[in-house]
Amino acid sequence: MTHPIVRTSTALVEVREVIHELTSRDQANEVITSVHHTPSREAEWAALPEWVKPELAEAYRGKGVLQLFSHQAAAAERIRRGQNIVVVTPTASGKTLCYNLPIINSILENPDTRALYIFPTKALAQDQLEELQNLGKRLGNAMGIFTYDGDTPSDARRSIRQRGHIVLTNPDMLHAGILPHHTKWTRLFENLRYVVIDELHMYRGVFGSHLANVLRRLKRIAAFYGQKPQFICSSATIANPGELAGRLLESEVEVLDKNGAPAAEKYFIFYNPPMVDRFLGIRRSYINETSRLAQEFLKRDLQTIVFANSRLHTEVLLTYLKQKNPRAPGSPETVRGYRGGYLPLERREIERGLRSGEIRAVVGTNALELGIDIGSLDVAIMAGYPGTITSTWQRAGRAGRRKGTSCAVLVASSRPLDQFIVKHPDYFFGGTPEHAYIQPDNLEILVNHLKCAAFELPLDPAECFGKVDLQALCERLAESGYLHRSGHFWYWTQEAYPADTISLRSVSSDNFVIIDETDGPEVIGEVDFSGALGTVHPKAIYIHGGQQYHVERLDFDERKAYVRKVDVDYFTQAIRYTEVKKLVVEEESTIPGPAARAHGDVLVRSQVVGFKKIKFFTLENVGSGKLELPENEMHTTACWITINRELLASLPFSISDRQDGIFGLLYALESVASLLLMCDRMDLGTTIGEGNQNAGAEERDPHTDLPSKSREGELREFFEPTLYLYDAYPGGIGLSEPLYRIYDSLLARTKELIAACPCEKGCPSCVGPAGETGERAKEAALAVLERLHP
């Protein structure tokens, strides 16, 4: 039974109606901070290239593809010519055809041809499989098209290795399942002509640095079988797709970013929930506002997708919307949830329901942001800023049919990033999406992959593996018992299979396992080493899946934390003492102020020395404790700003106000830095150093992970404070040098953030929550910034 759908030919009237209603209610433009209009765009067509084999042209015709969009034709030609390319186009612009067409064509020309498609997730590979198999069927099933991942049954694997013309997999499987067994994949490697890397923008930071190394391994294995495959990437819009692709592939890559797909008229609305307490900077709940807005669209029968940033919020929003849109007796549910953790079959059913229009609203997490085919909807609403401009556009792109009017709404939370974005629509719409950075030569990551590489094929010291001195590294690995030199080559000399212990999602495999002992021991998760001491120290309250756990004990040597379920009204916040020591200054220069900026290698020593218990909602401090935990040392990279003594001394503030200002400034700098670097806030660490002591204490709220000011150091005067922003991963993942380069916009944006914040004396959206920071923190921070960036 299908839901009676009354589809209007265009959603134009309804969308405009809602926008009109919203804007007329908000006279002061405080709530609706921007209504951005994108006019519709005509398609740019191109003919199917002449070299396309008739049966393939026929197959595409059967799917309704009679001609190509201009970017598809351009990409197909480049691929045909053997070039490495990266195609950058928005959601739903037909990017898969760009590579499927030339690759399938070349398989039809020579059935020995093999191609490997790499997707960041299993779900995406599955989605592509259906699309490809549909094509395959139209071509008389002459091609083997398979996914190969952790779910592939073992009896099917053998046949896939032999018969797969196109094998769809993910980086983790390539790393741990395919490369270490390349002799079983002889057929594939001996004929490997194409490697497709989809959703390239996903490979940034740690994951990207790993992938670059996995690709280094892939290339050397392909070379062993006499192949040098061609790479084809696709990416969402980021600032530096060519640079990212170049660093990942370590070869020339041409960027194709002229979109020829048509688009309908579209509105993008920034919505800032109304203030309820101007002094504390408190706004109405953005979750409630999101659900209210969604309902405005839903009651006009506009198909709507709602994005939340966490599983918990997904469930909350789903509950609200289901209550307001109860299921009619005898008909299927019209409001559905969609997130990781749902079963594949259920996901497929939801995707179909969305395409057919039976499902009117879906509430999901970023799982829906990627290229899953759910068709196009009328409205996309985001509860909270997704963290990056790229991913905001991806989500917004879910709304937008070929005809009619669509609408995207961003509902801001009170986090600094959200507030910055909604108050600076120019920044967002000005066409400066984030850069994606990776550091393939991060030694921690590189050495791990070097081990895998040695396992796969003995290492030749003359080989090129990043810019490291391979010979020196091999010698070190030999001293540690991993390698042994025999003749010209280095051989793997361990029983263990190295890929098994190396995860592509973290820098080192040194993780703490969290064991719930409430009903017999059960592993509920893992935290990586650097985060562990702050979140699972003894007596901490660890929150996982919305459930609170009390950490009973921490077995440091065994890397295990034992926890028990509890229900308490507080959370804990670790008090961390962090010290940064400069090791190597790569570059240094003076900036106005007077001040100096620099970047280079640092040693970060940190120790969790205690914790505070903070009551929910009121945020009162209801207790504390001391901890004796081992010190953690990390060699990483940092970017820092040293403020000269004269600058501070000349400011008309008291010693403690100046200090508040410096802490507030660092808080705001961190927010803006993570915005500009397209990284997670967790990827950056901050601390303040002084002269040669370079010491500072920092607390981190495990829930928001925002640093707050130390109380211990309050009475000490800073003579020459150094504000460190460091890579939070051992070895660094390439954030510090870019930060050094963009310091100008870092300071400018930080100034805008603080200056434009309507709070009086600081709030979580700018220099830190009022009450936590000093009375004049905001004022002092701005005064310092005024000098640094006049």
Add this chain to the structure above:
Amino acid sequence: MNDSLTDRFFHISALRPAVNKIPEAMPGLRNSTSSERLLQLLQAECLCNRLGKHMLASSVFPGPGLTEVDFDTLRLLAPGADSSICDPSRWLLLDTETTGLSGGTGTYAFLVGVAWWEGNNLKVQQFFMRDFTEEPSLLFEVAQRLAERPVLVTFNGKSFDWPLLQTRYRMTRAGNIPEPQAHLDLLHPARQLWRLRLKSVALAELERNVLQLHRQYDIPSETIPQRYFNFLRGGAPEPVAEIFHHNLMDLRGLAALAVRILSILEKGNGCGAEELFGLSRILQRRGNSIQAGETYRRALDHGLPPPAERLAQRELALIARRRRDYELSNALWEKLLGDFPESMKAYEQLAIYYEHHAREPKKAAELTCEALRKLQEGFQAGRLPSHKFRQWHGSFQRRLDRLDARIMKPTGD
């Protein structure tokens, strides 16, 4: 700034020494001395071929020879093979010692032992790479032996040793990958024959409990990779010499096991009940149901432990039914009625008999009712998984409905 800070490698956890113990490094001493001493210890020689050199240790064992093997018997082990495999002088026993068990391209077979019968003697050759550079010549030599004797005999070689060697040939490109004419992996028949009696069918267990062979001294096999790694780094040769001995023992055990298994398969003489049971299963799997039935009967006569006894009764009943020996099959099914996992089959088969052959629908209905009751009890007591329950329940219920309908109109048919 101290040294550890200027050393970029100091903080790299991926460079921290591996957990297992590394002997004191003697990089300067490595090769000549320890290799020389190993050569002397084993009275081995250095073997050269066109791909390089490696070490060869040869030895001879007196032992039970194998002259001629019955083709039908062999076909139980290698169904597709032709009669040329009957000549044991064309057999090559093979066992490898490797740097790990995980497989993959970074696992090496550093010692490959092969053996064959010459008269009443077992001739053994052990090829050893003193370093990784010697791998190609070692593999080349193994390929030569296999070309001379193309019937491969191993213990678990189908899933471990042989795929590993195939990988090594691909990796080193030491010639074409040799193709054995047939591969007799004795693990599978051994499992059938002795799983019931012994908990573990590891080769050493079989030697002790079946073959009455005793290893003078032996090393735990999990220490083998590290012994070899230590040797590579210049460690003492004695721990590696013990691996040679271990490999020799494995080959001796493999030869004895081959003789024993073949004699059981050929005649089934001198076998205990459990072995007869295993033999029946092998025969049955190869489609030799007449002999399988006879052997099941012999196993039952010898007295089997309860679960195997019921299994044997069930299989024998199925074989008897196929031969339309209803007297025998019914007698067996009657014995199986009750609460056992095999009982449902027994109820079903008897119900079929009474419904279709004896034409006694009432009797069939009674049995079906009882089966449904037992099924319910078994499910509630947790003896039966729910999918099995649903499957059986559906089939019995349909049968009962059909029987009821027939009983209601007695003039039917």
